[in-house]
Amino acid sequence: MNTILSDQSLIYLQIAQMLEDGILHGDWAEGAQVPSTNELARTLRINPATAAKGINQLVDDGILYKRRGIGMFVAEGAAARICAKRRAAFYDQFVRPLAAEARSLDLTREETEALLAKAFTEKKEG
Amino acid sequence: MEQKALCANNVRKQYKEKLALDGVSVTLEPGHIYGLIGRNGAGKTTLLAALTAQIPVTSGEVAYGGEPVWENEKALADLCFSREIGARADSGEAALKVKDYLRMGRLFYPHWDEEYAQALIKQFGLDVKQKIGRLSKGMQSMLTIVLALASRAPVTLLDEPVAGLDVVAREDFYRLLLDDHMATGRTFVISTHILEEGAAIFERVLILKEGKLIEDTPTDDLLARFCAVSGPAAAVEAACEGFPVLHREALGSHASFVVRAPAADITARGQAVELNALSLQKVFVALCGHEQEGQA
Amino acid sequence: MKPTLYFCRQVLMYHLVMAAAVAADLLLVRIFGQDSIFFIYVNMFQYLFIMMHAIGTANICSLHAKLALGFGATRRQIVVGYTVVMVVSAFAATLLSVASAAATPLVLGPIAEDSMQALMGTAVADGSLWYMLIPMLGIGAVFGWVTILKNRRGWRSVLLIGMVMIAAIALWLVLPLVVLMMTADGDSDYLALLNIIRWVPLVSGLVLFAVFYALTVRALRRLAL
Structure with a gap:
């Protein structure tokens, strides 16, 4: 297995997630071309069909669009759409586990919120 | 390059005492990479040999592009079955030199790419003057790989090509x-029992178990049928209730189950558990290793 | 066509090595004289070696028939290639033998009439083509076909063919030696005897051939060719 992908979830989902991360972080601006199926397959040593599946999922979600004969491009408003989707999942994916872990460590709600606030300032400084 | 599908239709192969293939039907569509997996003696090599008409089958038929493969020069010209050399070290080819073996490839495979073969030999550091029988297991594997890749056959079957290779190789x-697959769109079938890299490479997996083809499924779909559930024992129990549990581990109040259920079904139970996908290796073990499925 | 060329190529190398061995031996006799050990090998080459040659050729063919099958040749191609090569090889071997027999006096000068060499040399020259050709074809064909047949027919039939083959070789090998012993005193009319016994291998060779072809036809029918 290579260093970027893991065994923990399906590879095409990881591809989709990786591209989404890149778009969110501004690696690929709206209208920019993303790596082709073959580039992804070669770099990550995966079957091109799997890479295509990941990319196609993003096409279905309206995040990427295809320009015939040229390649795949980031759609208008893609970052916003990813942002909205991830916000919807944020509570279940991050907040609930955070609260559960805090409870098992006997951290109070106030203490946890203080830590959160601290993390936010650090992030701003960083 | 015009590509055709290679189909086996209800193929049975009876050896004297053993039924090696028990009604195997499979269609190898052009342009895919298939992983053929199964335990030792499951019939992998027999299936590959039957698909390329190197052994007669007891019943059933194999067709390429709709035409029977048996004694069909045109069909056979498009197929390459690169056998594992080490398994037959005492047979004839052990006495051949590497270059003689490759010369046979040049002579017999109409799509042979000599330039590619030379480049691969150089890359692998194969000594062409060495006798095959005196090569290390890894080098023998590399020779079968060179033969398979340089054959440029539209349908190429490799029998345990990575058996003798270390992780880097x-x-x-x-x-x-x-x-090569991206450049040519050739169909590959790779039999192996080393599955670490398999999930990323194989688009479809064929699983043989005691001569029967028990899975012919896109790798992702196969993996998605299973998941690993971990968390507090009570929550894990509740989340997996009613699904076949293939493997369970408990450590204190923490439990980890391997369960045959899509992740979405487990999530729907609303329990606070962690879900992970299974590696292909674990799925294979679950399918072929544990006979006591569903038991504690 | 490809297997045919491939087999021919493999066998040609073997023939060349054999021819070189015969020539080298003659040269050694020339250098060390007729009373040297090399003199015995002249007969070996002309008489026994020719059979080794047949077996060797067949062995090469059977090995490569198996390999060719693995490389995607059809059984039909292999059969054609194999048959062509056996026939070509038999003629080449005979030619080689005749040539070396003819070259022997040229290289070595006159050979004493009552010497073992004369006896053996005559057997080869007189029994000539048939004597060598038929068993050679039979033996060779069986050797090679064993490989192909055993894909279909169990080991028992292979053993049976093997035994028939060994019997044929033994007959072929032993009879001239019997003649040799009977005529050791030099008075017997060994040529007359030879005239009789040379039909034995011919007949056994033909029988072998018939058996072989019957099996082949049956096997081919089963292989759906």
């Missing part, structure tokens, strides 16, 4: 395989 092989 395996990664090199898979990179070469993918590059």
Whole structure:
């Protein structure tokens, strides 16, 4: 297995997630071309069909669009759409586990919120 | 390159005492990489040999592009079955030199690419003057890989190509395989029991168990049928209730189950558990290793 | 066509090595004289070696028939290639033998009439083509076909063919030696005897051939060719 992908979830989902991360972080601006199926397959040593599946999922979600004969491009408003989707999942994916872990460590709600606030300032400084 | 599908239709192969293939039907569609997996003696090599008409089958038929493969020069010209050399070290080819073996490839495979073969030999550091029987297991594997890749056959079958290779050589092989596959769109069937890299390489998995083809499924779909559930024992129990549990581990109040259920079904139970996908290796063990499925 | 060329190529190398061995031996006799050990090998080459040659050729063919099958040749191609090569090879071997027999006096000068060499040399020259050709074809064909047949027919039939083959070789090998012993005193009319016994291998060779072809036809029918 290579260093970027893991065994923990399906590879095409990881591809989709990786591209989404890149778009969110501004690696690929709206209208920019993303790596082709073959580039992804070669770099990550995966079957091109799997890479295509990941990319196609993003096409279905309206995040990427295809320009015939040229390649795949980031759609208008893609970052916003990813942002909205991830916000919807944020509570279940991050907040609930955070609260559960805090409870098992006997951290109070106030203490946890203080830590959160601290993390936010650090992030701003960083 | 016009590509055709290679189909086996209800193929049975009876050896004297053993039914090696028990009604195997499979269609190898052009342009895919298939992984053929199964335990030792499951019939992998027999299936590959039957698909390329190298052994007669007891019943059933194999067709390429709709035409029977048996004694069909045109069909056989498009197929390459690169056998594992080490398994037959005492047979004839052990006495051949590497270059003689490759010369046979040049002579018999109409799509042979000599330039590619030379480049691969150089890359692998194969000594062409060495006798095959005196090569290390890894070098023998590399020879079968060179033969298979340079054959440029539209349908190429490799029998345990990575068996003797270390992890670095395996990664090199898979990179070469993918590059060639992307450049040519050839169909590959790779039999192996080393599954670490398999999930990323195989688009479809064929699983043989005691001569029967028990799975012919896109790799992702197969993996998605299973998940690993971990968390507090009570929550894990509740989340997995009613699904076949293939493997369970408990450590204190923490439990970890391997369960045959899509992740979405487990999530729907609303329990606070962690879900992970299974590696292909674990799925294979679950399918072929544990006979006591569903038991504690 | 490809297997045919491939087999021919493999066998040609073997023939060349054999021819070189015969020539080298003659040269050694020339250098060390007729009373040297090399003199015995002249007969070996002309008489026994020719059979080794047949077996060797067949062995090469059977090995490569198996390999060719693995490389995607059809059984039909292999059969054609194999048969062509056996026939070509038999003629080449005979030619080689005749040539070396003819070259022997040229290289070595006159050979004493009552010497073993004369006896053996005559057997080869007189029994000539048939004597060598038929068993050679039979033996060779069986050797090679064993490989192909055993894909279909169990080991028992392979053993049976093997035994028939060994019997044929033994007959072929032993009879001239019997003649040799009977005529050791030099008075017997060994040529007359030879005239009789040379039909034995011919007949056994033909029988072998018939058996072989019957099996082949049956196997081919089963292989759906």
